[in-house]
Amino acid sequence: MNAKPLAVKIAGLGKYLPAQVVTSAELEKKLDIPAGWVERVTGVSSRRYANGETVTQMATAAAQQALKMAGLQPSDLDAIVGASASVRQAIPCTAAFVQRELGAPDGKSACFDLNATCLGFVFALQTAAQLVSAGVYRNILIFSSELATFSRNPKQWESAVLFGDGAAAAVITLAKPGETSCIHHSRFSTYSSGADLTQFVGGGTLHHPNDPTTTPEMNMFDMDGPGVFKKAARLLPPFLKEFSEQSGWNNEDYDQVIPHQASGHGLKLLTSHFGFQSEKVFVHIQERGNCIAASIPIALTEAVETGRIKRGDKVLLLGTGAGLSIGALALTY
Numbered sequence: 360m361n362a363k364p365l366a367v368k369i370a371g372l373g374k375y376l377p378a379q380v381v382t383s384a385e386l387e388k389k390l391d392i393p394a395g396w397v398e399r400v401t402g403v404s405s406r407r408y409a410n411g412e413t414v415t416q417m418a419t420a421a422a423q424q425a426l427k428m429a430g431l432q433p434s435d436l437d438a439i440v441g442a443s444a445s446v447r448q449a450i451p452c453t454a455a456f457v458q459r460e461l462g463a464p465d466g467k468s469a470c471f472d473l474n475a476t477c478l479g480f481v482f483a484l485q486t487a488a489q490l491v492s493a494g495v496y497r498n499i500l501i502f503s504s505e506l507a508t509f510s511r512n513p514k515q516w517e518s519a520v521l522f523g524d525g526a527a528a529a530v531i532t533l534a535k536p537g538e539t540s541c542i543h544h545s546r547f548s549t550y551s552s553g554a555d556l557t558q559f560v561g562g563g564t565l566h567h568p569n570d571p572t573t574t575p576e577m578n579m580f581d582m583d584g585p586g587v588f589k590k591a592a593r594l595l596p597p598f599l600k601e602f603s604e605q606s607g608w609n610n611e612d613y614d615q616v617i618p619h620q621a622s623g624h625g626l627k628l629l630t631s632h633f634g635f636q637s638e639k640v641f642v643h644i645q646e647r648g649n650c651i652a653a654s655i656p657i658a659l660t661e662a663v664e665t666g667r668i669k670r671g672d673k674v675l676l677l678g679t680g681a682g683l684s685i686g687a688l689a690l691t692y
Contacts, residue, residue: 365492368540369484369692371431371530372660373424375417375504376647379410386520390513397520398645402623406523406648409506414445414453417526418504419460425500429530433463436530437496440487441472442479444651445505449562457502469496476557477619478547478680479503479652480527481688487531488542502528503652510559512579521622522580523648527656539671544606545688548598553683556586584622591621591679592628599633602687608673610634613689615668619678620644620654629677641667654678668692 382405383397398404409417418441426433439461441454454470475482480503487499504526511519534540560566561577568578603609616635618626623644630637641662650657655676662668669692676688 364544365488365542366534366540367488367491367531367542368534368538369529369690370532371425371427371429372656372663373421373426373428373528374657374660375420375526376657377407377409377412377417377524379408380405381408383520390516390519392516392520396516400517401521402626402644403521403523403648404645406646407525409508409524412506413447414443414504414506414526415447415456415460417506417524418443418453418457418502418528421504421526421528422457422461422500422502425528425530429532431498431530433461434467435498436463436468436500438469438487438490438499439463440483440499440501441470442475442483442501442503442652443472443505444474444476444479445507446472446474453504454502475652475684476680476682477621477649477651477654478678478684478686480656481545481676481678481686482547484529484531484676485542485545485547485688491531491533497532499531500528501531502526503656505651505653507580507651510580512576512581515580515582517584518580518582521649523650525647525650525653525657527653527660529656539691541691543608543689543691544602545686546598546602546605547684547686549682549684550590550594551682553587553590554681556583556590556683557581557681587679587683588622588624590683591625591685592632594685595628595633598685599687606689608689611636612673613639613675614672615662616640616675616677617655617659617662618642619680620647620649620658621679622649663692
């Protein structure tokens with residue numbers, strides 16, 4: 360939670376979506392799922408799947424767009440922050456490879472990764488805003504690049520068909536004198552009683568890849584969808600109430616709400632239970648699916664591209680992630 364508005368702005372945005380479109384009807388045939396089930400349960404009719412692209416390549420493509428919009432070169436970056444659940448490899452950080460692929464000079468920018476699953480980009484935005492506001496860095500690139508291909512568990516229908524691949528990036532700088540752009544308020548809360556609802560149990564020291572007792576299923580995504588929905592639906596109202604009291608902004612004050620595209624049912628809660636006006640809530644889960652940490656920044660980029668968000672607009676970024684974590688960030692774009 361920031362105590363006062365931070366005079367920083369999102370100077371550039373960019374995205375990358377793989378060309379391959381996979382429809383829900385195709386997945387229903389492939390996984391022997393009843394026709395119509397996928398869209399009814401998840402709200403997704405199609406999503407993009409990477410076809411040979413790596414998370415580094417997708418992140419770099421999105422970053423190049425963001426830098427162009429910001430009027431900056433890779434050599435202008437002081438820090439590069441990876442905010443993805445899909446990493447290139449265990450070490451070093453994916454941000455280091457993005458630095459190299461961007462052609463940013465060796466040693467010019469500090470690189471690190473931040474992992475808060477679906478809330479990674481929003482956590483990174485809060486972190487970058489604090490660093491830029493404090494004068495530690497001038498220009499920070501954040502990227503979220505997600506490739507879920509190898510993680511989908513075909514035995515868990517809901518999660519196997521929910522996710523899409525893609526990347527987005529943002530350049531964070533100080534707002535210039537006279538500009539209204541700022542990070543107004545942010546808040547994050549983690550409820551670890553829900554830590555087992557969304558997880559990868561493999562890949563770490565608990566079930567190490569080299570341990571002969573580690574099974575392939577341990578290296579696949581595991582989610583209790585109904586459990587996540589019920590817990591989030593119960594926790595979000597008091598969280599949003601406190602966020603509104605702390606920020607001083609009410610639901611009707613926002614020009615646009617950019618939610619994590621978690622599921623069709625989850626997005627409907629924003630209007631049916633939480634009081635946001637439907638025309639102000641950006642929803643594209645039908646053709647994007649859940650792009651994990653890239654979900655919010657892809658939606659933010661597309662809202663700017665389509666004119667739904669303009670400079671000076673008040674915007675709410677809102678979502679949930681594994682942990683179970685809830686996060687919200689209010690900004691003036």
